[in-house]
Amino acid sequence: MSKTANKKVVCEKLIEYGKKDRDIVALTSDSRGSASMTDFGNQLPDQLVEVGIAEQNIVGMAAGLAASGKKPFITSYAAFVTMRAIEQVKVDVAYSNVNVKIIGISGGVSYGPLGMSHHALHDIAVMRAIPNIKMIMPADRYDTEKLMEELVNYEGPVYVRVGRNAVEEVHQSADYEFEIGKADQLSGGSDLTIIATGELVSTALKAAELLEEDDLDCRVINMHTLKPIDEKAIIKAAEETGKIITVEEHSVYGGLGSAVSQVVAENHPVPVKVFAIPDEPAVTGYPEDIFKEYGLTPSNIAEKAKEMFD
Template sequence: MANKIPNRQVICDTLLRLAENDPDIMVLASDSRGSAAMGPFADTFPEQFVEVGIAEQNIVGIAAGLAHSGKKPYVTSPACFLSMRSIEQIKVDVAYSATNVKLVGISGGVSYGALGMSHHSVQDLAVMRAIPGLAIVLPADRHETKKMTEALVSYEGGAYMRIGRNPVEDVYESDDYEFVIGQASKMREGTDITIIAAGETVRVALDAYAELLEAGVSARILNMHTIKPLDEAAIISAARETGRIITVEEHSIHGGLGAAVAEVVVQHHPVPVRILGIPDEPAIAGKTAEVFNHYGINASNIKQIALELLGR
């Protein structure tokens, strides 16, 4: 049966459970308790919930103040607004001030669909990567979302977690596995080529693995759930052992996962790298699957790219 639970609901459920024994956990919303699925948290722990309204700059500043007071604030706001309107506060109040603020960008990537460029967030990783000391994480499914939310509660320092809007197909069978921030998850072994993905494109990479296997290609699949701090060792090993890399992301081809991987490869073990994502244009409006297919973020195109890199 297909998963019907969106990652935003998993975050709420996890924080509800953790907050029962930790009164310092707080959730802040920018008129987004509904879209962030944080209504149950607000109802259960009203003293640990702050509704700021449509004031994204303020929400980050308030969260930083709460963190300075010993609280563990989670800011939940649409990724498109949180990553663009609040960037100065994230830079100064969170990063420069070294506050323990967790920023949750909901409905990230192109998951706002038909609302188009104003609501798409395909530049957020590039912007956040350039801010010192800010961790950046993207869960691939509901199981990883749970593990990631738990890990972030005990993670000291600022972090940006980007999730989509709708339920996504599971890539893990359960949450019974080890999750470590900054340590990539090897989803499949392979020797011919490596496909590195993050967030909802991990499912796409796994589908490509199956198609490549049928074509006689052994593909390594890495779930690079942490964009920063980046697992450079896993990338260098992939370059040395497979000789070719494809990156897949729900983000601009500039400054995101592909750029981060290429920066490591070119400095440590240069091999051919192909970056698959949103090109340098306003992404088309449409459902996530439609946008992905339009830009070739699908298994068949990844297979074709892999075969080209392998000279087949």
Template sequence: MANQIPNRQVICETLLKLAQEDRDIVVLASDSRGSAAMAPFAAAYPEQFVEVGIAEQNIVGISAGLAHSGKKPFVTSPACFLSMRSIEQIKVDVAYSATNVKLVGISGGVSYGALGMSHHSVQDLAVTRAIPGLAVLMPADRHETKRMTEALVGYEGGAYIRIGRNPVEDVYESGDYEFTIGQAVTMREGTDLTIIASGETVRVALDAEAALSESGISCRILNMHTIKPLDVEAILRAAKETGRIITVEEHSIHGGLGAAVAEVVIQHHPVPMRIIGIPDEPAIAGKTSEVFDHYGISVRGLKQAAFDLLGR
């Protein structure tokens, strides 16, 4: 579709506009200005752009220093390296030190495709959401990426934002909706079960809802764009009103969105659940669509999970 553009490009375009008025916005890259689509920002605002090179630990430390001096740093680096190689710096320099750093993990999930486990980033949510004082977010499309970036500029505190590499299909008709960090968006109402998705799996969930509707199943869709702080109220409302929950994510089934939702459900209102994601194995190499299909992160996979929960 003509409207499909990568979320990383949207972040650059949004920061370009905001930086015109806010000279404290600084973008840092780890030899990734091209892959992060930040070349236009570097060209327009060379004094507000820092190229650190292949040094993920250093880029986090430098960004924390800039934040301490009153700047609003946005770090752009491949998610697989940013969330693993520099996790100690994220924990200490950003979270523990309460610095205003936004860590943008680009090419997250399985977007590096054929490069396999070394470049897949399907453990990052588990690691980052366990760090106190660090928000964790994933936008679903270009509209949400724009709104999220605008919100993050004014958000005081550290945050990890994971985005993919490839163009994504819209899930919103426009950006004219209320976006609040920590507040899930109800994309579809339903009474038989709820599918909770985040990031690029929101589109999959919406397509699954359409297929389930044809089978007479009323399915609620929640876009949990913020993994932390989690919208506990939306989860409990879904558990009480629909009685069944499926989570779907481009992440390991251990420690990510599914685990976060299950922690709430099991403690406050237990209902039958299914967690759809990458199992405890190195994810297969291939295009994102191929990986999704293989692991049931698909309309067919979600439809089958719904049938299982409903006993059909």
């Protein structure tokens, strides 16, 4: 199975659309290399703004560009653009409701060896609480391609989080429907539903395959849009499968698990188990080591899922 970094796809699509539309502007915060935006700068130098390590400034400048009719895309570290610059995101972008796309790169524990300062494990909770901003986490290159196609023409603030490393494809091709705010059901099932987001969707699919070996029919949903979340898909899963597991590269508080649990509790209460990073400073290490430490692996998810049937 081939692997591609979603951030690389972001750059490829921005180059493609930027050549057609001179109003598209990319902004980086000393993150051109990390965001895979070097080619964009080489091919469209007049449409790239480098602000240096100044996340508050990059958000303010993007808001100003948007207010002037430009279509700014911020490509900055997820951990910093959602923490250091959150006041600017809230006031300059959300409150003003300007057309700014914030691409948070190296989300989750992508920068695992650099420790907690570089982990982006609270961005879902923060961004979902701010009005006017949509929040999206594509699962693979196809999700990212389709998302970028929509974002180019979508008017309004959007926060997108992608990881640093190449990820497995969860779709066989681009032959499927992608719609902001509508969940993507990857497999059917009547015994249990696994709802995952971002680059752990592939982990959820592998867990479902393990459960099939124990004759458990597992539905897998790619919840790429965290806000607005697809309540209909969640309620349908609760009604039809009776048990739900959520999987995310985020704190156990305020993320996908919290959002799904709220929808379930208010509409059709069923057991929900949340797989996420616990409420502690996450360990330092490579992403795969961190996932193993906290049980975000196919084998652990499958084992805990089976316990829901005891």
